[in-house]
Amino acid sequence: MKSLFLILVMIEIFSIIHRVQPQNQDGFITLDCGMPFDESPYTDPDSGLVFTSDSTLIQTGKSGRVDKAFDKLHIKPYLVMRYFPEGLRNCYTLNVTRDTTYLIGAMFFYGNYDGTNTYPNFDLYLGPNRWETIDLDRYKTGTWVSMIHTPRSSSLEMCLVKTGTTFPLISTIEIRPFGNNTYGPRPGSLSTLRYFFNDSSSNIR
Template sequence: MESSLVLWLMLIATLAIIHSVQAQDQQGFISLDCGLPENEQSPYNDTTTGLNFSSDATFIQSGKTGKIQASSVGILMKPYTTVRYFPDGTRNCYSLNVQSWRRYLIRATFTYGNYDGLNVQPVFDLYLGPNLWATIDFETDVNGTRKEILHTPTSNSLNICLLKTGETTPLISTLELRPMENRCYITESGSLNLHHRSYLTKSGSNLR
């Protein structure tokens, strides 16, 4: 009887933790489902992460929208099923409102998924303001990639840009910003690019 009671108490505590994660305070979060039409279920709650995603339509004035072919990548979470791609222009930028001198975790994900039916793996550059952040190379990362950086803007606006470097077309799946405490990951200067992340948990699922 006592062991059953303990088990039930553990279950209730676990459900409470899950609920608190899904109902987390998302003040200051920016979670963009890139390529999602503004009038198509925006914003919505991603049931896997508990995050509220919205269309990127009001954050950028260029680009076109597409949907990936599920047969090429398998089942994906909803935010990764659409893309915004940029067939026109060399440099296309998202303009985001931020707090100056506030540290942010910035995450961008890229899934090609043969959205255009051409089966040509794109290669392009990703810029954070005027600085090169990363080169996105689908010839190496065939199933897509994710880039993360910890960055402190020096003004109240931040541009994240995709730069065409060859014949292929830049694209993006999601763009996320999370305000962080300035006392974490302290550096003397510059930003911190993600090198590696490990999940240490016995729950069987990743924690965000």
């Protein structure tokens, strides 16, 4: 129950820009990774965000679904994921507006989709730079990472890099444009918040 509460809080925080102007999602990229193309798009009732399939933005990876024991969470975007059993580096290429400041977030939830209870560990890159190490053995009920970033070009590459024997995976990608006066005038990156969803007695952010 605590995990559900924390996930709902995360969704509320990340969608605050949308909630200020609920009908305006211009410039948003909101991907339910691994979702079949024919089920896209859909509106998430918790956030009001319109999720689309990632299938047109990456040619590698396979779709997986969390174990049905996790269905009780009732958070549709996290019930499927894209996992990458082949290759060392698999990348999304996302169209963005150059010199525009974005809030970029990604959610990673294993959910025993393969029935092995083997939690993945891999690296996440933004362009050529390592963003985070995603250790789902440490954060078994999922983790969320986010960054404020101003791209230097009109495309943005997000890559999952295999570092051991387990397969990288990703549940959602969410990108929101800011006004350029929100975060400085120069291109660059600023790590923001990272959420860990766990069963401990204290909340960790």
